[in-house]
Amino acid sequence: MSVKEKMNNQQGDEFDGLTATDIEAQHPADAADTIEGLDIADQVKFIKQLPIKDAADSIAEMDDLDQQALMANLNVGLAARVLEQMAPDDATDLLEGMDEDLRKALLSRVPAEDRAELKTLLTFDPDTAGGVMNTEVVILDQDLNADQAVAKIREEVEDKEIPYYAYLTDKKDRLVGVVSLRDLLLAKRGVTLKELIKTQSLISVGYNIDKEEVAHLIAHYNFLALPVVDFGNRLLGVVTVDDVIDIIHEEASEDMQTMVGAGADETTDSPVVFSVKKRLPWLILNVINSALAAYVIHLYDDTIAAMAILAALMHIVTNQAGNTGQQALAVMIRQLAMEKFDRKKAWLAVFREFRIGFINGLLIACMVMLTVFAFTSDYKLASCMGIALIFDMLIGAVSGASIPLILKEIGRDPAQASSIFLTTITDAVGFWGFLGLAGFMLLN
Amino acid sequence: MSVKEKMNNQQGDEFDGLTATDIEAQHPADAADTIEGLDIADQVKFIKQLPIKDAADSIAEMDDLDQQALMANLNVGLAARVLEQMAPDDATDLLEGMDEDLRKALLSRVPAEDRAELKTLLTFDPDTAGGVMNTEVVILDQDLNADQAVAKIREEVEDKEIPYYAYLTDKKDRLVGVVSLRDLLLAKRGVTLKELIKTQSLISVGYNIDKEEVAHLIAHYNFLALPVVDFGNRLLGVVTVDDVIDIIHEEASEDMQTMVGAGADETTDSPVVFSVKKRLPWLILNVINSALAAYVIHLYDDTIAAMAILAALMHIVTNQAGNTGQQALAVMIRQLAMEKFDRKKAWLAVFREFRIGFINGLLIACMVMLTVFAFTSDYKLASCMGIALIFDMLIGAVSGASIPLILKEIGRDPAQASSIFLTTITDAVGFWGFLGLAGFMLLN
Numbered sequence: 001m002s003v004k005e006k007m008n009n010q011q012g013d014e015f016d017g018l019t020a021t022d023i024e025a026q027h028p029a030d031a032a033d034t035i036e037g038l039d040i041a042d043q044v045k046f047i048k049q050l051p052i053k054d055a056a057d058s059i060a061e062m063d064d065l066d067q068q069a070l071m072a073n074l075n076v077g078l079a080a081r082v083l084e085q086m087a088p089d090d091a092t093d094l095l096e097g098m099d100e101d102l103r104k105a106l107l108s109r110v111p112a113e114d115r116a117e118l119k120t121l122l123t124f125d126p127d128t129a130g131g132v133m134n135t136e137v138v139i140l141d142q143d144l145n146a147d148q149a150v151a152k153i154r155e156e157v158e159d160k161e162i163p164y165y166a167y168l169t170d171k172k173d174r175l176v177g178v179v180s181l182r183d184l185l186l187a188k189r190g191v192t193l194k195e196l197i198k199t200q201s202l203i204s205v206g207y208n209i210d211k212e213e214v215a216h217l218i219a220h221y222n223f224l225a226l227p228v229v230d231f232g233n234r235l236l237g238v239v240t241v242d243d244v245i246d247i248i249h250e251e252a253s254e255d256m257q258t259m260v261g262a263g264a265d266e267t268t269d270s271p272v273v274f275s276v277k278k279r280l281p282w283l284i285l286n287v288i289n290s291a292l293a294a295y296v297i298h299l300y301d302d303t304i305a306a307m308a309i310l311a312a313l314m315h316i317v318t319n320q321a322g323n324t325g326q327q328a329l330a331v332m333i334r335q336l337a338m339e340k341f342d343r344k345k346a347w348l349a350v351f352r353e354f355r356i357g358f359i360n361g362l363l364i365a366c367m368v369m370l371t372v373f374a375f376t377s378d379y380k381l382a383s384c385m386g387i388a389l390i391f392d393m394l395i396g397a398v399s400g401a402s403i404p405l406i407l408k409e410i411g412r413d414p415a416q417a418s419s420i421f422l423t424t425i426t427d428a429v430g431f432w433g434f435l436g437l438a439g440f441m442l443l444n
Numbered sequence: 445m446s447v448k449e450k451m452n453n454q455q456g457d458e459f460d461g462l463t464a465t466d467i468e469a470q471h472p473a474d475a476a477d478t479i480e481g482l483d484i485a486d487q488v489k490f491i492k493q494l495p496i497k498d499a500a501d502s503i504a505e506m507d508d509l510d511q512q513a514l515m516a517n518l519n520v521g522l523a524a525r526v527l528e529q530m531a532p533d534d535a536t537d538l539l540e541g542m543d544e545d546l547r548k549a550l551l552s553r554v555p556a557e558d559r560a561e562l563k564t565l566l567t568f569d570p571d572t573a574g575g576v577m578n579t580e581v582v583i584l585d586q587d588l589n590a591d592q593a594v595a596k597i598r599e600e601v602e603d604k605e606i607p608y609y610a611y612l613t614d615k616k617d618r619l620v621g622v623v624s625l626r627d628l629l630l631a632k633r634g635v636t637l638k639e640l641i642k643t644q645s646l647i648s649v650g651y652n653i654d655k656e657e658v659a660h661l662i663a664h665y666n667f668l669a670l671p672v673v674d675f676g677n678r679l680l681g682v683v684t685v686d687d688v689i690d691i692i693h694e695e696a697s698e699d700m701q702t703m704v705g706a707g708a709d710e711t712t713d714s715p716v717v718f719s720v721k722k723r724l725p726w727l728i729l730n731v732i733n734s735a736l737a738a739y740v741i742h743l744y745d746d747t748i749a750a751m752a753i754l755a756a757l758m759h760i761v762t763n764q765a766g767n768t769g770q771q772a773l774a775v776m777i778r779q780l781a782m783e784k785f786d787r788k789k790a791w792l793a794v795f796r797e798f799r800i801g802f803i804n805g806l807l808i809a810c811m812v813m814l815t816v817f818a819f820t821s822d823y824k825l826a827s828c829m830g831i832a833l834i835f836d837m838l839i840g841a842v843s844g845a846s847i848p849l850i851l852k853e854i855g856r857d858p859a860q861a862s863s864i865f866l867t868t869i870t871d872a873v874g875f876w877g878f879l880g881l882a883g884f885m886l887l888n
Contacts, residue, residue: 027645029664033784063783154629164608164625164668181608181625185598201471219693220473222686224608224668241685242666248689249663252696253778259700260770268779268793275800279771283764283804287812290763297756304755308748311755312741315871319734320727323864326704327723334697335712339507340477349712356719360727368731420767427759 028054032061035070044073047082056085060094065269068097076102080109088114089134089243092121129214130207132247133228133237138166142176142194146187149179165225167235168193175204175227175235204229207236214239215247255333255415261286286420293318293427300435303443310438313372313381317388318430320364325396325422328353332404333415341408350401357397361390380441388434396426472498476505479514488517491526500529504538509713512541520546524553532558533578533687536565573658574651576691577672577681582610586620586638590631593623609669609682612637617678619648619671648673651680658683659691699777699859705730730864737762737871744879747887754882757816757825761832762874764808769840769866772797776848777859785852794845801841805834824885832878840870 026034035043035058047055047070059067059082071079071094083091083106095103095118107115117135124130138156140149153166166184168177177197187196204227205214218226218241225238254264261282266275297304297314304311332349369386373379400422404414470478479487479502491499491514503511503526515523515538527535527550539547539562551559561579568574582600584593597610610628612621621641631640648671649658662670662685669682698708705726710719741748741758748755776793813830817823844866848858 027647027665029666150629157626157629182601185594185601203471219686219689221471222473224685241668241689242663245663245685245689245692249692249696249782252693253699253781255697256700256703256778257771257774260767260774262771262774266775267782268775268789268796272796272799272803275775275796276803279768279800280804280807282771283767283808284811286767287760287764287808290760291815293763294756294759297759298753301752301756305749305752308745308755309742311748311752311758312738312745314755315738315741315759315875316731316734319737319867319871320731323704323727323730323867324723326863327701327706327726330701330704330706331710331712331719334700337697338693338711345712352712352716352719355716356723359716359720360724363724364727364731367728371735419770423763423767427763431759 028057029061031058035059036062036066040069040073043070047074048078052081053085056082060086060090064093064097067094071098072102076105076109080106083118084110084114087134087136088117088121089132089237091118092131093126095122096126124207127211128207129205129209129211129226129228129239130236132211132214132243133207133239134243135237137227137235137238139235140166140168140179140193142168142170142197143192145190145192146184146196147189149184149193150181153181153184165238167227167238168197169235172232173234175202175229175233177202178227204233205239206231211239211247212251215244215251218244219248252337255337258413258415258417259329259333259419261417261420282417282420285417286423289420289424290427292424293431296428296431297435300431300439303435303439306443307438309376309381310435313385314431314434316368317385317392317434318427320389321392321396321426321430322423323396324357324360324393325400325426326419328357328397328400329403329418329422332401333418336404336408336414346405350398350405353397353401354394357394358390361393361397364393365389381438384434384438384441388430388437391433392426392430395429396422399425472501473505475502479503480506480510484513484517487514491518492522496525497529500526504530504534508537508541511538515542516546520549520553524550527562528554528558531578531580532561532565533576533681535562536575537570539566540570568651571655572651573649573653573655573670573672573683574680576655576658576687577651577683578687579681581671581679581682583679584610584612584623584637586612586614586641587636589634589636590628590640591633593637594625594628597625597628611671611679611682612641613679616676619646619673619677619679621646622671648677649683650675655683655691656695659688659695662688663692696781699781702857702859702861703773703777703863705861705864726861726864729861730867733864733868734871736868737875740872740875741879744875744883747879747883750887751882753820753825754879757829758875758878760812761829761836761878762871764833765836765840765870765874766867767840768801768804768837769844769870770863772801772841772844773847773862773866776845777862780848780852780858790849794842794849797841797845798838801838802834805837805841808837809833825882828878828882828885832874832881835877836870836874839873840866843869 031054035046038046047059050058059070062070071082074082083094086094095106098106107118110118121130121135126132138153140152144152149166165178165180167175168179170176177193177200179193179196183196203217203221205217207228207230214226217223218239223241225240227238228236230236257266258264261279263270263275263278266278332353335349336346365386368389369382372385373382376382403418403421407416407418408414475498479490482490491503494502503514506514515526518526527538530538539550542550551562554562565574565579570576582597584596588596593610608625609622610625611619612623614620621637621644623637623640627640647661647665649661651672651674658670661667662683667685669684671682672680674680701710702708705723707714707719707722710722776797779793780790809830812833813826816829817826820826847862847865851860851862852858
């Protein structure tokens with residue numbers, strides 16, 4: 001019987017003791033999943049049964065919306081105690097998502113010292129280093145030796161989430177160095193921390209640096225954490241690698257949305273109005289662009305009126321070129337996101353797409369020509385299709401690969417609406433090429 | 445003067461001593477970037493000047509292709525010494541990318557012990573836990589107490605990359621527990637490791653588990669590392685969080701490629717033939733699908749022959765519906781990739797897209813109706829456009845949101861070719877709706 005089934009089997013307000021123990025024994029990330037599976041009323045009853053620290057750890061691991069719903073349903077006293085037990089960065093995230101009244105009520109109930117810290121953290125933009133940092137940092141005196149430092153860390157470790165780095169500051173709280181537990185364990189007896197950090201090139205970030213930039217630095221250097229400082233180089237906190245993983249995951253997948261004109265930050269939880277606002281401008285751009293392509297078709301009204309089958313066939317040409325271009329587009333956008341930009345390599349990649357487009361274009365064109373000829377026995381019509389297909393697929397491949405580079409060169413997001421720009425080109429060129437050629441070859 | 449400029453200023457074979465020192469002082473990740481910026485001949489000269497450990501660390505941080513080119517250009521003796529200095533997982537990655545001859549030549553020159561280990565690592569599939577794991581693990585005896593354990597770690601730490609976890613095994617090398625340095629520093633004096641791990645629910649993965657699954661587990665539990673075991677639960681190595689970041693980045697962005705029918709593993713460095721093979725099947729599917737839509741148009745040849753402007757306008761309808769659908773598609777695919785699947789929530793998200801599609805459809809339809817009426821003064825034609833637009837945009841929104849769910853429900857990749865399926869629906873429905881309506885309203 002799963003934990004959830006046990007929950008559903010319980011009677012009245014009484015909980016099966018074993019079930020509470022089950023959740024307690026779970027990793028907080030798993031406990032969070034279990035709790036999310038319950039009804040809100042059961043979630044509340046359940047949190048009441050857990051030791052407060054376990055409750056806080058589990059709630060911290062829940063999804064944003066589930067977390068908010070649960071906190072809003074707990075009585076304020078319990079919610080405040082949960083908040084107090086959380087790491088300050090998790091507590092801040094939670095407070096940021098709440099409505100004003102609940103936030104004030106909760107803040108008024110946590111101890112004065114925690115309240116001051118949370119209020120400070122709430123002033124940072126959530127998309128910056130300051131907004132994602134953890135303030136539970138081990139700070140050491142430079143004049144300690146390695147053994148004294150380990151002893152000091154040992155005293156403080158209970159309160160700190162990840163004690164694998166300790167930071168050294170001067171008398172004005174300015175960051176002067178960082179030592180890892182590894183450094184301390186490796187150090188010769190009696191060596192002071194000051195000597196250990198003498199040749200160190202210290203890497204830190206300002207609190208206002210974009211969180212994606214922070215994530216890139218941590219990934220680039222394979223760090224477990226990166227210190228965050230203010231303009232006076234005073235240590236404010238650290239961003240840890242576990243926070244960075246979510247940031248990287250979100251960022252890496254947002255290009256897929258922006259390339260078709262959805263918002264980078266849209267999720268299935270976003271309010272409908274938010275999504276409408278993000279998408280409508282791009283849909284309007286798209287309608288203007290497709291009106292352009294429609295105008296190209298309109299130029300050939302006479303051709304189409306004389307031979308209506310062209311209206312059907314032209315659609316195959318542009319659809320195929322559009323798809324070819326999107327394949328090139330996706331590969332190129334991803335490359336720009338994964339690697340540092342190398343202009344020469346990037347334009348070589350456009351040539352690579354040209355070759356792929358040529359081979360695929362040739363094969364598809366042959367296939368389509370044979371099919372059209374088999375159905376219509378019109379070799380001229382079949383030739384028009386073939387030539388227009390290769391031509392437009394090549395245009396698609398080169399455009400798809402170039403658009404992100406051009407957007408990048410002019411300082412824009414390489415993905416933004418790129419699919420819309422691409423389709424405009426492949427449609428307009430495809431209609432013009434095919435209808436122009438057909439008018440010339442078939443009707444004169 | 446930057447390091448690179450200094451390099452370019454050097455004369456003949458003589459290197460400026462300061463420059464070599466500059467690179468030595470850099471973090472290996474930065475040194476790798478600097479080296480990649482040099483010509484291959486300068487890269488080789490430069491590696492020769494660096495202490496062998498620094499050379500190995502820097503090369504390990506270089507991009508795959510640059511790394512391979514450099515190794516192939518070093519003399520075999522130096523290349524073998526570089527390999528020997530690398531972490532076994534980095535050395536294995538390097539060997540995997542080499543041609544057979546060079547790999548054999550290098551392996552024959554590394555010490556017998558290292559050779560045996562590398563050969564074993566090479567047998568693992570590079571896309572599995574075994575293929576990305578690190579074998580430099582601290583293993584402790586369960587009967588040690590915490591202080592003895594710290595002393596033991598201190599002895600071994602120099603050779604190990606990340607000594608933040610130590611693993612406990614029984615007499616048959618079977619994994620029985622894991623302790624973090626944090627646990628050890630927190631432990632009461634005299635407590636044995638056996639007691640420390642008594643209530644632990646140990647999480648490990650088999651060597652043949654997909655690397656993306658491993659990445660998800662590490663991200664889910666906020667671990668710094670995860671032990672890898674064989675079928676007999678014997679400890680083989682660990683996957684560390686820094687390796688996982690790259691895996692997550694790659695995985696999160698591959699949906700963008702598969703949704704339009706490019707290969708998940710394509711990059712701008714892939715051979716042209718590789719990309720052609722990946723894309724051609726989907727282009728063929730796309731041509732078949734667009735032939736279906738073309739057939740729908742063909743059914744209305746008479747309508748189009750009578751009123752050729754319809755061929756231009758129908759394109760606006762389907763293009764707009766396609767874009768609307770792609771926005772829904774992208775948001776849905778991303779959601780499925782980011783969160784664990786919740787069927788009820790997923791179908792509620794389809795309803796959300798329906799509402800967004802309705803609002804955007806209404807606004808775009810009004811805009812287009814007014815424009816068409818302004819140009820043609822034909823209120824019937826304008827109405828046809830408006831009705832067909834709303835209808836097809838709604839179909840697009842619902843299809844775009846549903847296709848990934850349907851693919852998932854039947855056990856397929858939710859992204860694979862989804863954009864191609866979507867366009868087939870929006871095109872066929874759009875042409876049928878618009879031309880059918882126009883034929884009925886305008887020509888009867």
